[in-house]
Amino acid sequence: MAATKRVAKEYADLTKAPLPNVSVGLDGDDLMNWKGVITGPTGSTYQGGLFRVAIKFPKDYPFKPPKITFRTKIYHPNVDSDGAICLALLKTDIWKPATKISDVLIALAQLLAEPNPDDPLVASIAEQYNQDREKFVKTAKEWVAKYAQ
Incomplete structure (x- = not known):
């Protein structure tokens, strides 16, 4: 099965050369x-947090994107309360078979460093991010302390 072979290779590559913060x-x-853990990037609102993710590869990977969900609660405009993620790279119409899981994990870490309020999954958090950044940062840091340790 091509998907299994590809996933095995990507897993071996990540084992040999781990990504920073992942x-x-x-x-x-x-x-x-x-399963994975993304460490909140230094200098970001999520700094020091440990965010658990579940990664499920479909049978037709790499022709379809993996399904990734946050298992750690996070206050973020691009992640909903069920852990679903709004990340362009993971959208079926944007996904390319050449994309590797390492690219996705790097993009997720980047999303923690730089939320994208222009493509939100949770509009109210995106609005707060844009309108009252100080309150957004305070709430997000409280959630990191409460859920991501």
Whole structure:
């Protein structure tokens, strides 16, 4: 199966050369289900937080994007209360088979450093991010302290 072979190669690559602020492992013994931790980037609102993610690869990967959800609660305009993520790279109509999971994980870490309020999943948080950044930062940091340790 091509998907399994591709996922195995990407997993081996990440094991040999880990990404900064990102760690991944298998969720159980299923190669198509991973768990990961993204460390809040230094200097960001999410600095020091440990954000757990679930990564599920579809049978037709890399022709369809992986499904990634946050398992750690996060106050972010691009992540909803169920952990769903709004990230252009993961949208089916934008996804390209050449994209690797490492590219996605780097983009997720970048999304923590720089939220995208112009393409929000949670409009109220995006509005607060744009209108009252100080209150947004305060709330996000409170959530990091409460849920991401």
